[in-house]
Amino acid sequence: MNTHPYLRAYLAGVFLPTLVLPLLLAMFIVVRIVLQVPVPIEQAMIFPMAVVPSLFGLWNMLWLGSHPHTHLSIGMHGPILPLLMAPAGALVATCLHVLEFGSHGVTWFHAFQVPYMLITPCFLAVLAGYYLVWKYIVGFLNRVLGIA
Amino acid sequence: MNANDELRIKKLLQQALPPVEDNPEPGRDLWPVVLRRMDARPVAPPWFDWALVAGLAAFAAFFPASIPVFLYYL
Numbered sequence: 001m002n003t004h005p006y007l008r009a010y011l012a013g014v015f016l017p018t019l020v021l022p023l024l025l026a027m028f029i030v031v032r033i034v035l036q037v038p039v040p041i042e043q044a045m046i047f048p049m050a051v052v053p054s055l056f057g058l059w060n061m062l063w064l065g066s067h068p069h070t071h072l073s074i075g076m077h078g079p080i081l082p083l084l085m086a087p088a089g090a091l092v093a094t095c096l097h098v099l100e101f102g103s104h105g106v107t108w109f110h111a112f113q114v115p116y117m118l119i120t121p122c123f124l125a126v127l128a129g130y131y132l133v134w135k136y137i138v139g140f141l142n143r144v145l146g147i148a
Numbered sequence: 149m150n151a152n153d154e155l156r157i158k159k160l161l162q163q164a165l166p167p168v169e170d171n172p173e174p175g176r177d178l179w180p181v182v183l184r185r186m187d188a189r190p191v192a193p194p195w196f197d198w199a200l201v202a203g204l205a206a207f208a209a210f211f212p213a214s215i216p217v218f219l220y221y222l
Binding site: 020044048109114126131133 | 193197200201203204207208211213214216217218219220221222
């Protein structure tokens with residue numbers, strides 16, 4: 001099983017976002033249809049559906065290619081991704097009017113208020129979540145697929 | 149390739165490859181080691197990772213609006 005390691009790395013990377021995407025879609029549908037909150041599903045789903053899985057796969061391929069030189073563990077490689085994804089996601093969300101900047105904070109999906117003072121803790125939580133996800137889930141998949 | 153070349157390649161290969169011993173079996177029985185490794189429990193996550201999980205759960209509980217934002221980036 002030594003063939004196509006980068007393809008296996010891509011597949012291991014896209015596994016989790018592909019799994020989370022239907023859950024996210026279901027959550028948005030429940031919020032919009034059941035709870036009658038006007039969440040813009042179409043705009044909100046573009047970034048998680050079109051960008052995030054591909055970025056996860058490419059990031060895992062990058063780890064596979066760079067690991068012999070950097071010796072960076074998968075758990076430390078993963079949290080670097082939000083440094084690129086957070087501004088990109090915020091830019092896409094702003095352009096699609098999913099994210100709006102107010103005087104006291106930002107509003108996500110026309111429904112969820114995040115005060116400015118909580119943006120840094122939010123970002124740190126995302127980094128911690130990415131560390132755990134990459135270390136335990138993507139790392140496990142890499143071992144299962146024979147590339148780690 | 150003439151006979152001289154073949155002879156030279158044969159000598160080079162013999163020099164490069166170590167000779168096979170009379171008894172190529174390993175010095176000890178490896179099967180118990182394999183069984184021990186199969187029975188061994190996986191290494192438990194360090195306390196730092198558990199603390200991160202607890203911190204994330206607490207953050208999500210105190211600030212549920214962060215959950216969809218986190219999922220947006222996942």
